[in-house]
């Protein structure tokens with residue numbers, strides 16, 4: 660395995676690249692959204708016994724580990740998007 664390989668779909672990549680991970684509520688009458696704290700997510704994953712830096716940022720993996728729900732309406736129908744930091 661090439662240790663220089665960087666998987667673009669990991670929390671570590673997000674942190675290094677400075678990209679922002681945004682979480683959005685998909686409930687039609689809510690649409691609440693906020694940026695997530697990648698450092699906190701890596702620490703949380705570590706605490707749960709994963710290698711936080713290499714933890715995948717696919718929707719299914721994020722939902723499984725973090726059990727996200729909307730902080731405004733409480734629904735679990737959420738989506739994620741990445742964007743470059745301004």
Ligand SMILES: [Zn+2]
Nearest residue numbers: 684689729732
């Ligand atoms: Zn909501």
